[in-house]
Amino acid sequence: MACLAVLSALHAPAFAANPDAGAKIAAQGGSQGATACVSCHGSQGEGSANFPPLAGQPAGYLQRQLDTMANNQRKAPVMAPMAKALTAQEKADVAAYYASLALPVKPKQGALPTAKSSDGAWLVERGRWADGIPACAKCHGPGGAGVGLDFPAIGHLSASYMQAQVDAWKNQSRDAGPLGLMGSIAQKLTPQDIKDVAAYYQQLHSGSN
Ligand code: HEC
Numbered sequence: 001m002a003c004l005a006v007l008s009a010l011h012a013p014a015f016a017a018n019p020d021a022g023a024k025i026a027a028q029g030g031s032q033g034a035t036a037c038v039s040c041h042g043s044q045g046e047g048s049a050n051f052p053p054l055a056g057q058p059a060g061y062l063q064r065q066l067d068t069m070a071n072n073q074r075k076a077p078v079m080a081p082m083a084k085a086l087t088a089q090e091k092a093d094v095a096a097y098y099a100s101l102a103l104p105v106k107p108k109q110g111a112l113p114t115a116k117s118s119d120g121a122w123l124v125e126r127g128r129w130a131d132g133i134p135a136c137a138k139c140h141g142p143g144g145a146g147v148g149l150d151f152p153a154i155g156h157l158s159a160s161y162m163q164a165q166v167d168a169w170k171n172q173s174r175d176a177g178p179l180g181l182m183g184s185i186a187q188k189l190t191p192q193d194i195k196d197v198a199a200y201y202q203q204l205h206s207g208s209n
Pocket residue numbers: 025026029030034035036037038039040041050051052053054062063065066075076077078079082086094152
């Protein structure tokens with residue numbers, strides 16, 4: 001994908017990230033007082049209705065979120081103090097750790113819904129070009145499992161968390177992300193679209209691990 005090459009150029013050569021040090025931060029907290037991540041994000045980063053899953057998200061994505069939450073480009077009142085309390089090395093380490101874990105979903109066996117059979121499937125697989133919305137799968141990959149360093153997995157996010165992020169882009173309280181790609185798509189998504197997309201992805205999964 002052409003945009004992947006552009007985006008990977010955005011990443012400065014990373015200093016060596018240490019996933020084992022990251023596992024320790026997740027379990028015990030950081031050196032400057034950041035709380036143990038497991039207390040909200042789950043023992044394996046699986047998340048819950050109120051706390052987004054971190055396991056299996058790309059390291060570049062996770063690190064960028066920690067940076068933007070720390071500097072308030074992404075307004076996240078609960079996370080901001082913890083993101084601020086992580087050193088650059090700790091952010092890289094904890095991002096590498098969560099990226100190394102498996103996504104907390106199991107793909108369902110058997111026939112999957114097709115683009116013709118539901119609005120959610122259509123939006124995910126084809127987009128809605130009349131409104132300038134590209135297919136989610138183009139950037140978020142098959143099953144919404146994420147692609148490369150920059151495109152997070154979305155197939156397992158709760159509808160309420162997804163809607164909160166779309167609202168945040170609409171009211172500009174979340175940074176628009178690399179090249180402003182997602183910020184501009186979010187402006188065009190209705191609450192019904194998000195419900196449809198979340199319901200479609202849910203059908204692809206047989207539940208959490
Ligand atoms: C007190 C609960 C709490 C703790 C502890 C916590 N988080 Fe969070 N985290 C949240 C909440 C709530 C959000 C959702 C923020 C939002 O968008 O409003 C979040 C979001 C995130 C995100 C963005 C996820 C995404 O999909 O964009 C990352 C990355 C993250 N947290 C990393 C961490 C790390 C690393 C730690 C440990 C150092 C940690 N969190 C500890 C509550 C917590």
